[in-house]
Amino acid sequence: MKPGLRFEDLPEIAQQAVRQAQERGATDAECTISEGQEFSANVRMGEIETLKEAGSRGAGLRVLIGRRMGSSYTSDLTPEGIQKMIASAVDLAGLTTEDPHAGLPEASELGSLSVDLKLFSDTVAGLPADQKIDAAKRAEAAALSFDARITNSEGGAFDSNVGGRVFVNSRGFTGSYRSTYCSLSAVPVAAHDGQMERDYWFTVARDFNGLESPELVGRKAAERVLRRLGAVKVETQKVPVVFEPRMSRTLLGNLFEAVQGTAIYRHASFLAGKIGEKVASESFTLIDDGTIPGLFGSQPFDDEGVPSRRTPVIEKGILKNYLLNTYTARKLELKTTGNASRGITGNAGIGHGNFFLEAGEKTPDEIIAGIKNGFYVTELIGSGVNTVTGDYSRGAVGLWIRDGELAFPVSEVTIAGTLQDMLAGVEIANDLEFRGSVSAPTLMIGEMTVAGR
Amino acid sequence: MAFTDSFFASKFGLTRHDLENYLSEALSRGGDYADLYFEYLATSSISIDESIVKSATQGVSLGVGVRVISGERTGYAYSDDLSPEKIRHAAQVAAMIAAGPAKVEKTPLEEGPRRNLYPVITSPNETEFRKRVALAQRADIAARAYDPRIFQVQVVYADNLRHVLVATSDGMLNYDRQPMTRMSVFALARDKSGPPQQGHAGGGGRYELDWFENVRTPEYFAREAGRQAIVQLDAVDAPAGEQVVVLGPGWPGVLLHEAVGHGLEADFNRKGVSAFSGRIGQQVASPLCTVIDDGTIGGDQPGVTGGRRGSLNVDDEGNQTQRNVLIENGILRGYLQDKLSSRVTGAHATGSGRRESYEHIPMPRMTNTFMLPGDNEPEDVIKSVPKGLYCVNFAGGQVDITNGNFVFSASESYLIENGKVTRPVRNATLIGNGPEAMKYVSMVGNDLKLDEGIGICGKEGQSVPVGVGIPTVRIDRMTVGGTA
Numbered sequence: 001m002k003p004g005l006r007f008e009d010l011p012e013i014a015q016q017a018v019r020q021a022q023e024r025g026a027t028d029a030e031c032t033i034s035e036g037q038e039f040s041a042n043v044r045m046g047e048i049e050t051l052k053e054a055g056s057r058g059a060g061l062r063v064l065i066g067r068r069m070g071s072s073y074t075s076d077l078t079p080e081g082i083q084k085m086i087a088s089a090v091d092l093a094g095l096t097t098e099d100p101h102a103g104l105p106e107a108s109e110l111g112s113l114s115v116d117l118k119l120f121s122d123t124v125a126g127l128p129a130d131q132k133i134d135a136a137k138r139a140e141a142a143a144l145s146f147d148a149r150i151t152n153s154e155g156g157a158f159d160s161n162v163g164g165r166v167f168v169n170s171r172g173f174t175g176s177y178r179s180t181y182c183s184l185s186a187v188p189v190a191a192h193d194g195q196m197e198r199d200y201w202f203t204v205a206r207d208f209n210g211l212e213s214p215e216l217v218g219r220k221a222a223e224r225v226l227r228r229l230g231a232v233k234v235e236t237q238k239v240p241v242v243f244e245p246r247m248s249r250t251l252l253g254n255l256f257e258a259v260q261g262t263a264i265y266r267h268a269s270f271l272a273g274k275i276g277e278k279v280a281s282e283s284f285t286l287i288d289d290g291t292i293p294g295l296f297g298s299q300p301f302d303d304e305g306v307p308s309r310r311t312p313v314i315e316k317g318i319l320k321n322y323l324l325n326t327y328t329a330r331k332l333e334l335k336t337t338g339n340a341s342r343g344i345t346g347n348a349g350i351g352h353g354n355f356f357l358e359a360g361e362k363t364p365d366e367i368i369a370g371i372k373n374g375f376y377v378t379e380l381i382g383s384g385v386n387t388v389t390g391d392y393s394r395g396a397v398g399l400w401i402r403d404g405e406l407a408f409p410v411s412e413v414t415i416a417g418t419l420q421d422m423l424a425g426v427e428i429a430n431d432l433e434f435r436g437s438v439s440a441p442t443l444m445i446g447e448m449t450v451a452g453r
Numbered sequence: 454m455a456f457t458d459s460f461f462a463s464k465f466g467l468t469r470h471d472l473e474n475y476l477s478e479a480l481s482r483g484g485d486y487a488d489l490y491f492e493y494l495a496t497s498s499i500s501i502d503e504s505i506v507k508s509a510t511q512g513v514s515l516g517v518g519v520r521v522i523s524g525e526r527t528g529y530a531y532s533d534d535l536s537p538e539k540i541r542h543a544a545q546v547a548a549m550i551a552a553g554p555a556k557v558e559k560t561p562l563e564e565g566p567r568r569n570l571y572p573v574i575t576s577p578n579e580t581e582f583r584k585r586v587a588l589a590q591r592a593d594i595a596a597r598a599y600d601p602r603i604f605q606v607q608v609v610y611a612d613n614l615r616h617v618l619v620a621t622s623d624g625m626l627n628y629d630r631q632p633m634t635r636m637s638v639f640a641l642a643r644d645k646s647g648p649p650q651q652g653h654a655g656g657g658g659r660y661e662l663d664w665f666e667n668v669r670t671p672e673y674f675a676r677e678a679g680r681q682a683i684v685q686l687d688a689v690d691a692p693a694g695e696q697v698v699v700l701g702p703g704w705p706g707v708l709l710h711e712a713v714g715h716g717l718e719a720d721f722n723r724k725g726v727s728a729f730s731g732r733i734g735q736q737v738a739s740p741l742c743t744v745i746d747d748g749t750i751g752g753d754q755p756g757v758t759g760g761r762r763g764s765l766n767v768d769d770e771g772n773q774t775q776r777n778v779l780i781e782n783g784i785l786r787g788y789l790q791d792k793l794s795s796r797v798t799g800a801h802a803t804g805s806g807r808r809e810s811y812e813h814i815p816m817p818r819m820t821n822t823f824m825l826p827g828d829n830e831p832e833d834v835i836k837s838v839p840k841g842l843y844c845v846n847f848a849g850g851q852v853d854i855t856n857g858n859f860v861f862s863a864s865e866s867y868l869i870e871n872g873k874v875t876r877p878v879r880n881a882t883l884i885g886n887g888p889e890a891m892k893y894v895s896m897v898g899n900d901l902k903l904d905e906g907i908g909i910c911g912k913e914g915q916s917v918p919v920g921v922g923i924p925t926v927r928i929d930r931m932t933v934g935g936t937a
Contacts (some may be wrong), residue, residue: 045525049526051549051550052530053546056533073513074513085490092509095509196728197856267604345510383849383862383882384860386880388641389649414884449693
């Protein structure tokens with residue numbers, strides 16, 4: 001941390017930067033400052049492997065001169081550092097092109113949620129390092145002691161962050177908030193008959209007391225790695241595919257890419273131009289909600305100073321809304337949905353709040369029980385999802401479903417189809433649990449190609 | 454250049470004495486080893502979309518990371534403020550990993566051997582901004598002109614200039630100036646009726662800006678992105694199941710990066726969690742395969758000043774990079790080491806300790822990974838295949854190092870029918886198992902090519918620039934994740 005600078009001092013620094021940018025010719029300006037205190041502890045085979053602790057800060061500035069935009073950032077928050085940042089952004093604005101859609105949100109769109117979103121907890125900010133290390137040790141130990149086939153480990157880890165965010169713009173917005181984060185994970189390695197596998201489990205919370213117990217984290221990780229042992233490659237075939245919640249979340253990640261405004265105005269999404277159309281089965285309702293207290297996707301305002309809100313994206317299979325920042329909203333002649341997201345560098349892109357799929361009726365077991373021959377996916381690797389065309393092809397690991405039951409482990413196969421077909425034939429289970437900022441229950445895709453032998 | 458003229462000494466007044474004092478502070482609780490990594494990073498980026506220069510950004514970050522090793526334990530702290538009290542504080546925090554009396558013997562810092570693989574005089578980051586904007590605009594114009602079916606073009610130009618200084622408690626002092634530039638072109642094409650298809654091309658490296666005039670022009674990348682998008686308009690469904698796969702030269706070398714490279718990083722092997730652990734001296738690929746990781750490749754075309762994207766004069770732990778043989782005629786020869794792994798296992802340094810920034814702990818990483826050429830003419834390799842898949846471009850890959858399963862996603866591939874390349878197919882993922890997959894390599898072309906300079910490798914949350922390369926290669930059996 002800089003000597004003498006407290007979080008409370010940062011809004012004033014950002015306000016000054018915005019004022020000075022205007023004095024130098026900017027017609028509009030916005031400044032964001034973020035800070036973080038990072039801690040991480042990794043233990044392996046019962047011993048501390050790494051301990052890391054540090055804090056950092058950075059400021060970013062975006063200026064407009066008419067409809068030209070320039071931006072800059074610095075890790076130097078001294079008056080000289082801020083001056084350089086301003087000069088740099090103003091210079092660059094002279095080199096960009098007039099963009100009729102560039103600009104800050106309207107003053108009437110700015111604001112901050114007044115409810116307490118419970119983003120900050122003293123239980124994280126004030127937690128002694130010993131307790132964090134102890135949690136990581138206990139999680140790993142629980143995994144290692146679970147079964148004799150668990151012979152090795154990539155460790156247990158505890159990570160925490162105490163962050164702060166300040167945002168100021170020239171249309172009168174000043175906002176700031178602090179947030180905390182902590183996570184605990186275990187990564188055991190199991191071996192049997194010459195085959196070695198690893199898997200993991202993790203828990204995240206804004207409050208230390210919101211974490212699952214270290215013993216539970218270790219045990220879940222152990223159960224997950226054990227059920228991978230003895231995996232075989234199956235024959236190539238078309239079958240129903242079930243995504244466990246961790247994998248359903250990856251599918252939501254793909255869908256986010258396809259509904260965010262930049263992809264839409266560029267026609268670079270298979271969902272572009274489909275508002276009001278049926279794009280998924282009736283059981284599919286996808287929501288973005290940045291207003292739920294205590295969750296990871298919640299924040300009082302987005303990275304342009306627009307309050308967070310709840311936006312139904314797909315309702316009962318009908319595409320209702322895209323997720324937009326001010327720029328993409330103007331391109332599409334719509335209103336921002338409060339989804340502007342940026343780091344310190346560059347312009348605002350688009351992020352999500354709590355992006356989740358509403359729960360269905362059946363339990364995961366009931367869904368599996370209805371499948372004679374199918375694939376239950378527990379891990380996906382690779383980047384083989386094309387959200388422009390909808391083509392989907394990824395490496396997969398999981399359990400084969402035979403006669404309604406999880407029968408044997410499978411690996412070194414791929415699952416493929418198109419996102420269009422996958423959504424059209426999807427069935428949702430009832431096990432929705434909020435974990436991180438993307439949440440989804442177990443889901444079943446009617447048919448995909450499993451490629452193997 | 455003497456140390457006193459180096460970036461951190463001249464700009465921030467750092468002296469050897471300061472560095473030695475910080476290292477002593479880091480070892481004040483008895484650690485076995487400590488190092489300091491100073492980093493100054495200036496970045497710029499320009500984005501053109503819809504022929505509008507929509508974004509121009511630049512900025513600077515600066516900081517120092519302090520690491521203390523005690524046995525197999527690592528303590529790490531960093532500061533974005535180079536004032537002596539902040540650096541000392543970071544050193545004290547990192548020192549907490551050890552518990553014991555201070556280490557008394559001090560090794561005086563000595564400058565390591567110096568060389569310059571990328572003697573870039575003016576880095577692109579120091580070039581007039583307007584010139585860089587003009588380059589990006591040329592790519593936009595050329596991509597749009599390539600074919601009337603191209604309807605969207607995005608160009609991203611980005612460069613950076615990094616100054617680093619490494620000082621270690623075993624007496625090593627090294628510093629480097631690392632320029633980097635990169636251009637990417639994304640094109641979207643559509644026919645009247647069908648859905649849009651995308652193409653992507655780009656490249657760069659540790660070059661001066663005139664590399665984009667003399668070696669690879671914006672128009673070259675633009676045409677290539679346009680070509681890929683247009684090709685995909687006629688794509689048919691990819692096959693599903695085991696196929697004969699022929700990889701084209703260049704970027705398909707990502708196979709080596711995923712199938713073997715990561716699995717040979719020493720941290721995983723020291724811990725026994727890699728599918729390659731304990732396999733040195735064993736056959737892990739066909740005898741036709743020799744795989745190299747080489748961080749020393751300079752300008753490899755005549756008249757080119759500069760180095761490849763994955764090249765470094767010194768790694769991020771102060772060691773000179775080198776050419777490392779990973780697999781020789783199919784036999785596993787060695788791992789890629791970082792300081793911690795070579796200390797623990799007694800292995801020689803391989804110059805592979807890398808990190809994303811001063812905020813990150815170094816790890817063993819790849820640099821430029823490629824397979825040596827063989828004897829086959831590329832066309833003979835294709836002719837030999839009655840039915841299979843010819844893959845020429847990839848969108849990336851991933852590996853589970855423990856079971857060895859890896860994937861890489863083909864973004865441009867074609868059916869091979871009766872020894873001829875025929876129709877383009879849709880994107881598909883290829884999957885294999887590291888120590889097994891390369892045993893099926895049955896032909897290796899004489900056309901080794903390195904990629905254009907666009908690779909980013911992610912590991913445990915840290916991204917670093919890398920290169921790959923491969924000649925045309927025939928793999929007799931690999932699972933293709935299509936739908937047909």
